[in-house]
Amino acid sequence: MTIPIAIFGGPGSGAVVAQSLRALATAQGGVRVLGFLNDVLPAGERVSDVPVIGPFASWATLAEDVRFVAPLHQVKAMAARAEIVAALGIPVHRWTTVIDPMSAVAPDAAIGHGCFIGPFASVGPGARLGAHTVVRAGAHVGHDCRLGDFVFVGTNAVVCGFGTVHDGAYIAPGATIGDRCSIGRFAVVGLGSVVTDNVSDFQTVHGVPARERSTEQ
DSSP states (O other): OOEEEEEEOOTTHHHHHHHHHHHHHHHTOSEEEEEEEOSSSOTTOEETTEEEEEOGGGGGGSOTTOEEEOOOOOTTOHHHHHHHHHHTOOOGGGBOOEEOTTOEEOTTOEEOTTOEEOTTOEEOTTOEEOTTOEEOTTOEEOTTOEEOTTOEEOTTOEEOTTOEEOTTOEEOTTOEEOTTOEEOTTOEEOTTOEEOSOBOTTOEEETTTTEEOOTTO
16 A cells, blocks of 8 residues: 655755655655645646645645645744644644654654654654654754654754753754753754753754854844
8 A cells, every 4th residue: 555645845845855755665665745735836836846736725635545744844933834734733643754764763762743854864762752843864863852843953963862852943954952951942043053051942042052142143
């Protein structure tokens, strides 16, 4: 049985997920990319040679066997994007998690529904990831970490052991979260930053070591 998967989005993260789905289909079979659901691009337009099949709301018209993934994360818009995903009202059983065949996920790691683990990413023993969380290519989530719902861990970012990243936080590419540090809800950690202390809810930090961004910058 081959499971058709529709991706919310298109250019950017949607195309990245489509690439991993193609790799899965080649390596293991059992899945295929049905197309993109997109509220901007017209049906029939192609993104990375994958067709747009309709707007977001059209998910309800698709066959019951279709599964969904929504890599809609965007810096400075995480709360709004999380609300969009929740407002779709898609039953939990229809979300799928996409784990690229070139990733390394520990057997005892718990991955929530609707997640995406990119190529060459790794998720360590005892880690727990909430729903709709993304770990992009080359990123590492260390042992015994706890990531909430709709978290984004960017390319080559590192969350060290026993770290906690709360709902909707955005960890930019190349950032490092130190051992046992906590990143608050909808916080943002900037490109290449090194976090050595806890970050509060909705706080934006950057630099080495990471500090709160001045509102004047």
